[in-house]
Amino acid sequence: MESFQLELHPERGPIYISLFKNVKNAVELRQRLLDQDASLAWALVNASLVVNTFQILLAINKAIHKEVTGKLKTHKINSEIVYDFSSTNNISQSLRRYGVSDDSTALIAIAIGGNPGDIEKAMQADIHGELVPLSSIPEFSDIKLIRKYYQLNDNNISDNIDELMPLIAGAMALKEIK
Amino acid sequence: MIDSAVLIKQGAEARVYELKPFLTNPNGCIVKERFSKTYRHPVLDKQLTHRRVSQEARCLFRCRKAGIDTPALxxxxxxxxxxxxxxxxxxxxxxxxxxxxxDTDVLADAIGAALAKMHDVDVVHGDLTTSNLMLRDNNASLVIIDFGLSYVSKLPEDKAVDLYVLERAFSSTHPQTEALFERILTSYKTHCKQAKPTLSKLEEVRLRGRKRSMLG
Incomplete structure (x- = not known):
């Protein structure tokens, strides 16, 4: 697990991000989300649609910025984070794509504020998988799917992350901008 | 504004700050904040500012998607x-x-190609000057910045005025660079799919200036 600070909203406390691989209980986790189980206190993101830590932080930053300015589109900050990964305004589709699905095996768990020791323990109790460093995110990225969902299918755009990331960032930032 | 942001530029429309670091990026980010104009009616002002912010962001992204190097949002x-x-x-x-x-020839070719790409996706920059073009330190890629006055238009007239504004910017800030600007236009012509109507309009614009005559 790694911790980060948001420059725009440091008052919301540190951000904790963990990457789990070989997750065995995605079905259970998804069911708990559907049941609105409040004890599952993390935002859970499908790691195959993520290219790096910066993308995760952009989504969190946007969600928290909206929370602070009273503009959440979904019920909770955790669902808003998942929603803000998406470039479309369709909430249920966004949560389906970027959240946990029954066949997810690589998941990113995000927590806002709290004690790092407690959070790491609680995350590991909830998510039955192997905790790996965020630097291994690229091993799980599905570039083809990422290009499809972020509508970056032009042939002149390469698969290079350095080229894709600014476009992903733009697509995420421009959502909800009329 | 956030305490750690440092004001680096104040223009007529907006203030530009630098925020370092930003979300683990040690280079930080640029924060561009348009301020309200007190001489405008508050409701109108809010609406105009709102629209221009989203217009600027959309044009930036549209260019980026078309393969032009612009700042990421x-x-x-x-x-x-x-x-x-x-x-x-x-x-x-x-x-x-x-x-x-x-090497100004290399520069001119890059400028012409970038402007051609931009006009091909119907983005008119609105304020092309040599201060709104940058070269990256790491790979010398030409970056177009400040889309604060940009808009989307298919009209050759608007694109021609865009080029004319750059021509005037060149002749006022960099004397004796006519050849350089010619080279930009040559490169523009080879890269732009619809260069012809724009360039013939440019001739017209040169004769009358940026503003269209409303007489007759």
Missing amino acids: YLVDPEAATIYMERILGRILKDIIIEGKA
């Missing part, structure tokens, strides 16, 4: 009239040309 907040975007590590073209060490 990080966060757009139309309510606060603020755009958070990539901080480009580089130098503005104005300084590079004045210094006179760079």
Whole structure:
């Protein structure tokens, strides 16, 4: 697990991000989300649609910025984070794509504020998988799917992350901008 | 504005800050905040500012998607009239040309190609000057910045005025660079799919100036 600070909203406390691989209980986790189980206190993101830590932080930053300015589109900050990964305004589709699905095996768990020791323990109790460093995110990225969902299918755009990331960032930032 | 943001530029429309670091990026980001104009009716002012912020962000992204190097968008907040975007590590073209060490032919070709791509996706920049073009330090890629006056238009007239504004900017900030601008146009012509109507309009615009005559 790694911790980060948001420059725009440091008052919301540190951000904790963990990457789990070989997750065995995605079905259970998804069911708990559907049941609105409040004890599952993390935002859970499908790691195959993520290219790096910066993308995760952009989504969190946007969600928290909206929370602070009273503009959440979904019920909770955790669902808003998942929603803000998406470039479309369709909430249920966004949560389906970027959240946990029954066949997810690589998941990113995000927590806002709290004690790092407690959070790491609680995350590991909830998510039955192997905790790996965020630097291994690229091993799980599905570039083809990422290009499809972020509508970056032009042939002149390469698969290079350095080229894709600014476009992903733009697509995420421009959502909800009329 | 956030305490750690440092004001780096104040223009007529907006203030530009630098925020370092930003979300683990040690280079930080640029925060562009449009301020309200007190001489406008508050309701109208809010609406105009809101619209211009989203227009600027959309044009930036449209160009980026078309393969033009522009700053990446990080966060757009139309309510606060603020755009958070990539901080480009580089130098503005104005300084590079004045210094006179760079190969201006290579520069001109790159400018022409970038403008052609931009006009091909119908983005009109609205304020092309050598201060709004940058070269990245790491790969010397030409970056177009400040889309604050940009809009989408298919009209050759608008694109021609865009080129004319750059021509005037060149002749006023960099004397004796007519050949350089000619080379930009040549490169523009080879790269732009619809260069012909725009360039013939440019001839017209040169004769009458930026503003269209409303007589007759």
